[in-house]
Amino acid sequence: MTGVPNTRLCDLFGLAGWSKGELARLVNRQAAAMGHPQLATDTSRVRRWIDMGETPRDPVPRVLAALFTERLGRVVTIEDLGFARNGRTGRRKDEQGTADPDGLPLPPGRTAAVLTEFTGMDLMLNRRGLVGAGAALAAGSSLSTAMHDWLNTDPALAQDAPYSDNPLHADPAGYDRYEAAPIGSQEIEALERSVEVFRAWDAARGGGLQRKAVVGQLNEVGGMLSYRHPEHLQRRLWGVAANLAVLAGWMSHDIGLEPTAQKYFVIAAHAAREGGDRPRAGEALSRAARQMVHLGRPDDALDLMKLAQSGSGDETLPRTRAMLYTIEAWAQASMGQGQAVRRTLGKAEELFVSDKGDVPPPSWMQMFDEADLHGMEALAYRTLAEHDPTAAPIAQGHARKALELRASGHQRSQIFDYISLASASFIADDPEQADRYARLALVSMGETSSHRTWDRLREMYRLTGQFAGYHRIEELRREIRLALPNSPSLRARNAEV
Numbered sequence: 001m002t003g004v005p006n007t008r009l010c011d012l013f014g015l016a017g018w019s020k021g022e023l024a025r026l027v028n029r030q031a032a033a034m035g036h037p038q039l040a041t042d043t044s045r046v047r048r049w050i051d052m053g054e055t056p057r058d059p060v061p062r063v064l065a066a067l068f069t070e071r072l073g074r075v076v077t078i079e080d081l082g083f084a085r086n087g088r089t090g091r092r093k094d095e096q097g098t099a100d101p102d103g104l105p106l107p108p109g110r111t112a113a114v115l116t117e118f119t120g121m122d123l124m125l126n127r128r129g130l131v132g133a134g135a136a137l138a139a140g141s142s143l144s145t146a147m148h149d150w151l152n153t154d155p156a157l158a159q160d161a162p163y164s165d166n167p168l169h170a171d172p173a174g175y176d177r178y179e180a181a182p183i184g185s186q187e188i189e190a191l192e193r194s195v196e197v198f199r200a201w202d203a204a205r206g207g208g209l210q211r212k213a214v215v216g217q218l219n220e221v222g223g224m225l226s227y228r229h230p231e232h233l234q235r236r237l238w239g240v241a242a243n244l245a246v247l248a249g250w251m252s253h254d255i256g257l258e259p260t261a262q263k264y265f266v267i268a269a270h271a272a273r274e275g276g277d278r279p280r281a282g283e284a285l286s287r288a289a290r291q292m293v294h295l296g297r298p299d300d301a302l303d304l305m306k307l308a309q310s311g312s313g314d315e316t317l318p319r320t321r322a323m324l325y326t327i328e329a330w331a332q333a334s335m336g337q338g339q340a341v342r343r344t345l346g347k348a349e350e351l352f353v354s355d356k357g358d359v360p361p362p363s364w365m366q367m368f369d370e371a372d373l374h375g376m377e378a379l380a381y382r383t384l385a386e387h388d389p390t391a392a393p394i395a396q397g398h399a400r401k402a403l404e405l406r407a408s409g410h411q412r413s414q415i416f417d418y419i420s421l422a423s424a425s426f427i428a429d430d431p432e433q434a435d436r437y438a439r440l441a442l443v444s445m446g447e448t449s450s451h452r453t454w455d456r457l458r459e460m461y462r463l464t465g466q467f468a469g470y471h472r473i474e475e476l477r478r479e480i481r482l483a484l485p486n487s488p489s490l491r492a493r494n495a496e497v
Contacts, residue, residue: 004053008082009064013050016071020046023067031063039063055083065121075121075260077114111270115241116222118263119215119248126212137262140292140300143285144307147266151273151281151311182227183237191221191240196363198247202254203367204409206450211251218244238275242268243364246284253291256451262288279320282312283364286327293327294452298334305331319361322351323368326376333380336387345377371405374398375413378420385427395424412453415444419456426463434464435472442483454484 013023021043031039036059048054055061061083068076194217201210221241229237249264265288272280285308292301305328312320325348332340352373381395399421406414418441425434438460445453461480467473 005051006049006053006082008080010050012068012072012076012081016068018071020050026067027060027063030067031059034059034063034066036063053082062117065117066124069121069124073125075118075125075263077118077121079114111267111274112222112225112241115245115267115271116219116226118267119219119222122215122248122260123212123219126215137259137292137295137297140289140297140303143266143288144303147269147285148307148311151269151278151285151307182229183224183233185233185236188233188236188240191217192236192363195240195243195247198244199363199367200409202247202251203413204411204448206251206254206412206448206453211248211255214244214248214251218248235275235277238271239277239280242272242275242277242280242284245271246287246364249284249287253287253294254450254452258291258295261291265291277362278311278313279316280362280364282308282316282324283320285311286324289327289331293331293334294455296334298331301331301334302328317359317361317365318351318355319368320365322348322355322373323365323376325351326373326380329380330376330383333384333387336384338384338388338391341380341384341391345380348373348377367410369405369407371402371407371410372413374402374405375417375420378402378417378424382420382424382427385424389427392424392428396421396428399424411444412448412450415441415448415450415453416456418444419453419460423456423460423463426460426467431467431470431473434467435476438464438476438480442479445483457484 016023018026024041024043024046027041027046028039031037031041039060041056041060045054045056049056056064061078061081064081064083065076065078068081198210198214198217218241221237221244225234225237225241228234245264245268249261249268252258252261252264265284268284268287269281272278272284285304289301289304289308292298292304305324309321309324309328312324325344329341329344329348332344352370375398378395378398381391381398385392385395399417402417403414403421406417418437422434422437422441425431425437441453441457441460445457457480461477461484464473464477464480468477
């Protein structure tokens, strides 16, 4: 007991709207449902947790996490509640013995437990038809500060992974955990193939349709990681976990579950680093940066990109570094930094060309090809054109090149190319060409499940306002309104244009 209020638990308790007595009764009821009928919590104990900073013994933190997850309609973990995972009453500390208010980086050996708990709670929300929302995104600066030293070290797997004298020991990872058993190379190969299937589906159809399947697969992998496998298998299993966590994060971002997406990106970085793959950890953090730019927070994106680039390590391939620079350029474009955008994209192009292909790219980089390079350049210049209209023709050129190079199975990226080209054309005062490509985007959107495409379409809709007097553009505006979800927020946006 610290004698200091647990502010995290206090905040969540206030959001939930329970009384202390009501929470005590709910804890007892939920604990019994989870197989702990002997648990007896009362109002005074709840008061000590909230007002005195006491950490209750297991299974109470897991019970509370389940209760708050269901009540708030978003994933709430033990760390979110301000509790340690040591199963003892006491003050939560990091390895240096100081208070760790953010829970980052995750303690050594706890990544599998956090991963399994988080995915289990996420699946529970899916089963009960709840929407993961209501949490705040962490600032890019706070994430990068907390994780900088941790990511830039490269300890051996044996130092990072959970240790047990019993190689078949499974650490209890949390509520609703998949009961896994040790696996071999054939099972890991099957998991790696499943990642490729999920990745291809996401590229073609968007994240909404397969997110639950990816989260479920990741939950199972978390259970597998609770066991101590031979080192070469453990590394591959951590790689599967990192890839699935990035996909779960990207799919969550794709359907607007932003705090959930950010948590998965952070988990992915931890999983990659546990497996000794620093480039993969950096790429996972770059996804969080892309999310920040999309949400209008380029400063936070640049903070995360600095960490992603510095933490990726010297073994990062030129093509991977080129991809990281395109994201940095997009953030700079959002801030109107034209010279920086051109300089950064110049570096990206040089690195991309310098990659001789003599070293096969990792599976998670195979989606970033020449079409993606031009697609990201088109997006950056189209974004910059909002500040400097002379960038619009450059954006148009890159978007056309991206469309020429797009392979089949990349429908969502193709839609983004259409929208970038149409938006740049509106800025370049070319409504006829803008109308053409906007309609191609609308035709293609019916086959995907991606909130991000709707957000980009809303941005394009805003640009149509200056051409509202044109008959064709008026028709286009009506078609866009029909294509977008009919929500109060959308109606408010439309009213503003």
